[in-house]
Every structure is written in structure tokens, then in C-alpha cells.
Amino acid sequence: MKNIITTSNSINLDGLIEEAESNPGKALAREFYSAEEVFSEDMQTIFKKQWVLVDHISRIPEKGQYFLFEIANESIIILRESEDKVNAFYNVCRHRGSKICLDNEGQSNFLLCPYHAWSYNLDGSLKAARTMPEDFDKSEHSLHSCHVKVFHGLIFINLSEGAAPDFDSEYAALSPFAEQQGIATAKIAVKKEYPNVANWKLVVENFIECYHCKPAHPEYCSVHPAEKLLAFGAGPGSGPEEAVEKYSKKLLAWEEAAQAMGHLTGVYDGGNDSLGLAQAARYPINDRGWLSETLDGKPACKKLMGNFKDYDGGQTALAFNPFSFALCCNDFAVILRWTPKDALNTNIELTWLVSEDAVEGVDYDPENLVKVWDITIKQDKQITENNQSGVMSGKYVPGPYSLQEARNISFKKWYLKQLKSSS
Numbered sequence: 001m002k003n004i005i006t007t008s009n010s011i012n013l014d015g016l017i018e019e020a021e022s023n024p025g026k027a028l029a030r031e032f033y034s035a036e037e038v039f040s041e042d043m044q045t046i047f048k049k050q051w052v053l054v055d056h057i058s059r060i061p062e063k064g065q066y067f068l069f070e071i072a073n074e075s076i077i078i079l080r081e082s083e084d085k086v087n088a089f090y091n092v093c094r095h096r097g098s099k100i101c102l103d104n105e106g107q108s109n110f111l112l113c114p115y116h117a118w119s120y121n122l123d124g125s126l127k128a129a130r131t132m133p134e135d136f137d138k139s140e141h142s143l144h145s146c147h148v149k150v151f152h153g154l155i156f157i158n159l160s161e162g163a164a165p166d167f168d169s170e171y172a173a174l175s176p177f178a179e180q181q182g183i184a185t186a187k188i189a190v191k192k193e194y195p196n197v198a199n200w201k202l203v204v205e206n207f208i209e210c211y212h213c214k215p216a217h218p219e220y221c222s223v224h225p226a227e228k229l230l231a232f233g234a235g236p237g238s239g240p241e242e243a244v245e246k247y248s249k250k251l252l253a254w255e256e257a258a259q260a261m262g263h264l265t266g267v268y269d270g271g272n273d274s275l276g277l278a279q280a281a282r283y284p285i286n287d288r289g290w291l292s293e294t295l296d297g298k299p300a301c302k303k304l305m306g307n308f309k310d311y312d313g314g315q316t317a318l319a320f321n322p323f324s325f326a327l328c329c330n331d332f333a334v335i336l337r338w339t340p341k342d343a344l345n346t347n348i349e350l351t352w353l354v355s356e357d358a359v360e361g362v363d364y365d366p367e368n369l370v371k372v373w374d375i376t377i378k379q380d381k382q383i384t385e386n387n388q389s390g391v392m393s394g395k396y397v398p399g400p401y402s403l404q405e406a407r408n409i410s411f412k413k414w415y416l417k418q419l420k421s422s423s
Contacts, residue, residue, distance in 0.1 A: 013419070017419055026398040026401065027205075028201065030392070030396050032201060033202055033388065034344065036342060039072075039342060042201075042340070043072050043340070045421060046415070049159075049275075050165075050323075051149065051157070051165070052157055052339075054069045054076075055069070055078065055351065056183075058188050058353075058356075059188055060079070063082060064108050065080050066078060066101065066106060066107070067105040068091060068103075069339075070347075071339050072340055077090075077100070079111075081123055082122075086148055088145060088146035088157045090145075090146070095116055098114070100114075102114065118141075120142075124145055125143075146158065147159075147164040151175075154178075154183060154326070170278055171278060174318055174320075177316050178318065180264045181328045182308075183306070186305060188351055189353060189369060190370050192350050193348065193349050194348040194377050196345070196381050198388040199343055203323075203346045204338060205411065207234065208234045208235065208407040208408060208411060209404060209407060210230070211402050211404040211405050213233055217376055217379055219295060219375045220372065223285065223293060223294070223372060227243065230404065231243040231246070235407065236267050236279055237269065237406055237410065238404065238407045251284070254314065258282070262309075266281070267282075268280040275321070277322060277410065280317065283314065283317070284314050285297075285315050285329070289313070292330065292331050292332070293327070293372050294371065294372060295371060295372060299311070300332050301355065301364040302363040305328070308330045315328065316329075316333075331354070334352050334370075336349075336377075344388065
């Protein structure tokens with residue numbers, strides 16, 4: 001792997017990786033969180049190889065509808081070609097490179113470049129180009145496409161230049177959890193963005209540990225009991241083994257009750273060698289009779305999702321990779337996505353889903369639906385931005401992880417492995 005050159009000095013990335021690997025129980029060095037050159041390496045070795053969750057299919061229900069997905073310096077057009085076909089194209093005209101779609105979303109029978117009026121069909125092929133030479137071959141000027149998969153209504157893209165990693169081998173085990181939730185037939189109720197002045201890794205590391213939950217998230221902690229947060233606050237493998245053992249009796253009792261209702265329970269962990277650390281798990285929200293992840297435990301929506309016929313008081317957590325998650329209650333789900341912009345900026349987007357037949361104002365109140373995670377993510381935004389500011393100090397030295405930050409250690413190991421794979 002080459003040395004990375006900045007305007008002020010040279011970053012020996014191999015040396016940084018070696019030092020990080022020699023201290024597995026400590027956070028990463030400042031350069032990993034701040035250097036644009038390291039960020040560029042992240043984009044090439046991680047984000048261009050992963051299946052990135054971009055949105056839910058209900059955002060483009062009709063032919064010709066599209067929206068833009070922005071990641072780093074790339075703009076991607078996500079477009080419905082037909083009832084059963086979704087495409088993804090780079091938002092770059094094949095003439096002289098102008099952006100084609102300027103609005104964040106829209107609908108059209110074809111795509112028209114605003115610069116010189118080259119037009120493209122919904123399959124990406126060039127439709128028309130005015131006054132070109134006689135030997136001009138339209139077939140050689142189709143839009144550059146991305147790999148696309150629709151998984152239970154969730155749209156994923158992959159930016160690999162060649163063949164993409166096998167999607168099914170990574171995510172097949174998550175399918176029963178998504179099917180029970182009815183994500184495929186859900187609809188978008190609310191969408192919110194939270195621009196974050198922090199490196200994407202700080203956003204990830206904050207989300208996959210609950211060591212900070214008690215001091216930073218009083219509302220979230222009022223919903224979830226302390227012993228559960230200590231054991232599984234950030235998913236399987238995030239807490240000390242003693243805490244897991246202590247909570248196991250309550251977890252087992254809930255699982256037996258949920259299974260008696262015909263509901264799926266359990267945990268799936270793809271392991272540290274998987275493409276994106278995929279996980280799935282079902283846990284009770286609270287042992288005090290909470291039915292949904294709301295501040296008072298009462299349902300957020302009158303319509304149950306998917307295969308649920310009654311409330312079991314549980315929540316399904318799906319982790320597709322370190323920057324794409326879904327947290328699902330019996331009556332609603334929230335998709336969480338972190339999208340890197342540059343070394344010091346990450347866009348956080350949350351999308352709340354409800355049953356397709358739920359009616360706003362009748363079956364759910366949008367403000368109540370989003371409250372727990374809207375509050376929590378705003379608090380996380382402040383935490384990670386403060387973290388970024390501190391990391392930029394000349395006195396920053398990577399500190400040791402606690403027993404409640406086990407998934408940070410796993411993430412760090414996975415991240416360094418991805419970087420080394422490019423050498």
C-alpha cells in the first residue's frame with residue numbers, strides 16, 4: 001500500500017495500520033478520523049465494495065420515478081424502470097459529464113441532460129443526441145450503471161467496477177426477520193436528515209456501543225432497562241459476558257412467550273469475517289409491559305406490520321453493514337443510514353416505515369412515531385461532533401475501550417482488514 005501524501009507531510013498508512021493492529025483494545029489514531037486521503041482510501045476499499053442501503057422501494061412506486069443518492073463525490077440516480085425493475089445510474093451525462101438530474105427526486109418518461117439535451121431511456125440507453133457525426137454509435141454511450149438489489153423492499157446499490165460481492169450469501173439469513181416484519185409491503189411515513197460534522201467512523205463507533213447511553217440518552221434509557229442496555233444495548237456482542245448471562249433469564253422468558261405467539265426470535269451473527277458484519281436479532285423492548293419503542297410504551301401505530309397479529313413487545317434489529325441498519329417494532333420500523341460526504345462530514349438519514357394501509361393522523365401521529373429516535377440521533381449528533389473536535393487536538397491519544405465497547409473492537413479489526421485488502 002502506498003504512502004499517503006498530504007499538503008503538510010506524508011502519512012504512512014501501512015505504519016498506521018500496523019500500530020492500530022498492535023493495540024486492538026484502543027481507538028484509532030487521529031489520521032483515520034481526519035485525513036481526506038484516508039477518507040479517499042475508505043471510499044475505494046470499503047464503500048465501493050459494500051452493498052449500500054439507499055432507501056425503501058415505496059419512495060418510487062411508479063414508472064419513471066427517481067431519486068438521487070449522494071455519497072462522497074458521487075451522485076447516483078435510483079430509478080424505477082418498470083413494475084419489477086429498479087435501476088441505478090451514475091448521474092453523469094455521457095457527452096461532456098454534466099449532471100443530468102438536478103432535483104433530488106422526480107418523475108419522467110426519460111432522462112434529459114440540461115446542458116446539451118442528450119436524452120436517455122429508463123434502461124439507461126441513449127435515446128437521442130442532436131447533430132452528432134454519421135459514425136456516432138448511440139449504443140456505446142449508455143449511462144454508467146451500478147449494481148442493484150431489492151431486498152424485502154429495501155434498495156441496495158454496489159459501486160464495484162466489476163462483479164459485485166454475492167448479495168444472497170451475505171444477507172439470506174436476515175430474510176426471515178425482514179419477512180416477519182413486512183418491510184417489503186411497508187410505506188414511508190417520515191424521513192429526516194441530520195448532517196453531522198464528524199468522520200463516518202466516529203458515527204459508526206458511537207452507534208455500535210451503549211457505553212455512552214446512560215450519560216447521554218436519558219429518554220432512550222427510560223424506554224430500555226439498564227440491564228438490557230448493558231448486555232445488548234448495541235446489539236449482539238456489544239456487552240460484557242457477565243451482563244449477558246444476568247439478562248439471559250428475562251430474554252429466555254420473553255422468547256418463549258413470543259414463540260408461543262408464532263413469532264420468530266433469536267440471533268444471527270455473520271461474524272467478523274463476513275462482508276459487512278451482518279447481524280439480526282430480536283429482543284424485548286422492556287420488561288415493564290412496553291408494546292412499542294415509544295416514550296410511554298404505547299403503540300405508535302394502530303396497524304401492525306407484516307405477520308404480527310398481536311404485540312409481543314419485541315424489537316428486531318438488522319445490521320446490514322456498519323453504516324446501514326433497521327430497527328423494527330411490531331407496529332413500525334426505522335431505517336438508519338450513515339453516508340460519508342468527506343473526511344469530516346457524514347449525513348445521517350432516518351426513514352420511518354409503517355404498514356402500507358396505515359393512515360397518517362388516523363392510525364399514527366408522525367411526531368410521536370419519530371420521537372424516541374429523533375431525540376436520540378440529535379443527541380448522538382452532538383456527541384460525535386464533540387468527539388470529532390476533541391480528536392483534532394494535538395493532545396488526542398487513542399484511549400482504551402471499555403467492556404461495553406466490544407463491537408468497537410470488532411469493527412476496528414474489520415475496518416483494518418478492509419484497508420489491508422487493497423495493498
